[in-house]
Amino acid sequence: KEAETQQKLANVVVLATGGTIAGAGASAANSATYQAAKVGIEQLIAAVPQLGQLANVRGEQVMQIASESITNDNLLQLGRRVAELADSKDVDGIVITHGTDTLEETAYFLNLVEKTDKPIIVVGSMRPGTAMSADGMLNLYNAVAVASSKDARGKGVLVTMNDEIQSGRDVSKMINIKTEAFKSAWGPLGMVVEGKSYWFRLPAKRHTMDSEFDIKTIESLPDVEIAYSYGNVSDTAYKALAQSGAKAIIHAGTGNGSVSSRVVPTLQALRKDGVQIIRSSHVNAGGFVLRNAEQPDDKYDWVVAHDLNPQKARILAMVALTKTNDSKELQRMFWEY
Ligand SMILES: NC(=O)CC[C@H](N)C(=O)O
Numbered sequence: 001k002e003a004e005t006q007q008k009l010a011n012v013v014v015l016a017t018g019g020t021i022a023g024a025g026a027s028a029a030n031s032a033t034y035q036a037a038k039v040g041i042e043q044l045i046a047a048v049p050q051l052g053q054l055a056n057v058r059g060e061q062v063m064q065i066a067s068e069s070i071t072n073d074n075l076l077q078l079g080r081r082v083a084e085l086a087d088s089k090d091v092d093g094i095v096i097t098h099g100t101d102t103l104e105e106t107a108y109f110l111n112l113v114e115k116t117d118k119p120i121i122v123v124g125s126m127r128p129g130t131a132m133s134a135d136g137m138l139n140l141y142n143a144v145a146v147a148s149s150k151d152a153r154g155k156g157v158l159v160t161m162n163d164e165i166q167s168g169r170d171v172s173k174m175i176n177i178k179t180e181a182f183k184s185a186w187g188p189l190g191m192v193v194e195g196k197s198y199w200f201r202l203p204a205k206r207h208t209m210d211s212e213f214d215i216k217t218i219e220s221l222p223d224v225e226i227a228y229s230y231g232n233v234s235d236t237a238y239k240a241l242a243q244s245g246a247k248a249i250i251h252a253g254t255g256n257g258s259v260s261s262r263v264v265p266t267l268q269a270l271r272k273d274g275v276q277i278i279r280s281s282h283v284n285a286g287g288f289v290l291r292n293a294e295q296p297d298d299k300y301d302w303v304v305a306h307d308l309n310p311q312k313a314r315i316l317a318m319v320a321l322t323k324t325n326d327s328k329e330l331q332r333m334f335w336e337y
Helices: 002-008 043-044 073-087 103-113 136-147 236-243 264-272 310-321 327-336
Strands: 008-017 055-065 094-097 120-123 158-159 164-165 188-193 196-197 224-228 248-252 274-282
Touching: 002 094, 008 043, 008 073, 008 158, 008 164, 043 055, 043 164, 055 073, 055 136, 073 103, 094 136, 103 120, 103 158, 103 310, 120 136, 136 158, 136 188, 136 196, 224 236, 236 248, 236 264, 236 310, 248 264, 264 274, 274 327, 310 327
Parallel strands: 008 055, 008 094, 094 120, 120 158, 224 248, 248 274
Antiparallel strands: 158 164, 164 188, 188 196
């Protein structure tokens, strides 16, 4: 009987990378003061025995870090392992446990480069497992539920936090002290309740199977950096980033990716020197940068990041630059992905 149910259940691999979902604090009252990336994957899985009713689950510890320390090499390593598993006949879905600080970056990266329609779910938690009202158990349960469901296939990389199913492309960490931390300007794709997914909309942007990018052909990622804008901003950071070898600079602009008149001449000069200038916005609820609206992008040969926040724009720029250094092609990619 047991063998029979095992056969019917989907096979889900949980790749662990660290973060608060693997965090531990000194007391149950420590919801915010704790060490991330302490608990191993076997212990995380064992803490939620109900996972066994959803899927045949096995875990792999890919790394054990807080996600603010993730490097491009870490991204490539994780991306390659996901691709290997996705190619394997006996894997139906993949879950990645991840720190929440850069979870949105990893989810978007995988969404761009994984050539599979199998569910890939990235999940984290806002409280360590040692805290009262820890959210990691349910988030992981929901992630495995979505990863093992057939109706999650072909929807791109997904994020399950706080009972919502979000598109890995759109979702962003909007607040760092609530369990309701992950939001998308365009709304969640669905909900997961008691292990069942309920879908409401589909991603419109190119991803996974429909993407022109493939982790298997990416050997390394170019240096793309972000410069933050504000009143009285100077051009020091932009110049320093270019000098240190950045192939593109994401302008984390105010409002509609606007650029201070104090910085415009520097950005023009950097573009002439071959650095790609990509205008994004750091407004909190979701930027929306229009071409030639605040700045004459055609004239300056700059790119706009569309609705991608600066950290997501960095991910797409890196992946895009592995294919082209043509600004028109980059702009096309920023509209399509
Ligand atoms: N809630 C979290 O996961 C934050 C912990 C840590 N800064 C990380 O991103 O890994």
